Amino acid sequence: MQVGKAIGEEVPIKIHYIWSWPHDQSVTDTWRVGRAFLAGDAAHHFPPHGGFGLNSGVQDVHNLAWKLVAKLRWNAGDQLLDSYEDERLPVAEFNGDQCMRNTRDLAKTGFLAEDKTFLTVIETDTEEGDRARKAFAEGVESQREHLASDG
């Protein structure tokens, strides 16, 4: 029913799989062991708020790929490969911290709560609807850092 409301048409929906994710952050402190490198969610995972997860993973690989080529084709020094962790670890921590801040700010709006009553009352012409619209408007305002992130 909510899907039909979102796309503006009731169409038959079959749910194949339901999956959830925790709102937490973790960043590995070991990005390389010999010839093995971690990249993407294997190295760091964040809550999705801010859209940093895949972006960070692509940037990891962008950082790593040319270094591997330099090592394999031109026998670059091993320190070049070590610089992968030096460069990516602080970025992953920075991005993860931002995602956690976004999550906490989003939680203040009530949007992350299990109880989504405001979604059903928000369109109603009632005092409860007024309250829900006001809370939602304030919530959007407080999400500037989240929604207008340069990262």
Ligand SMILES: Cc1cc2nc3c(=O)[nH]c(=O)nc-3n(C[C@H](O)[C@H](O)[C@H](O)COP(=O)(O)OP(=O)(O)OC[C@H]3O[C@@H](n4cnc5c(N)ncnc54)[C@H](O)[C@@H]3O)c2cc1C
């Ligand atoms: C709701 C939600 C919204 C998101 N929105 C954004 C967004 O807007 N922008 C953004 O940048 N990021 C977003 N992300 C994060 C993004 O989805 C992840 O960061 C990204 O998918 C991680 O890619 P990955 O390739 O590192 O890992 P994964 O996508 O997890 O890929 C790993 C793959 O390895 C496979 N695999 C696991 N174990 C084995 C094994 N033993 N053998 C073989 N294969 C294996 C898995 O099946 C999987 O296909 C969002 C995440 C969620 C949950």
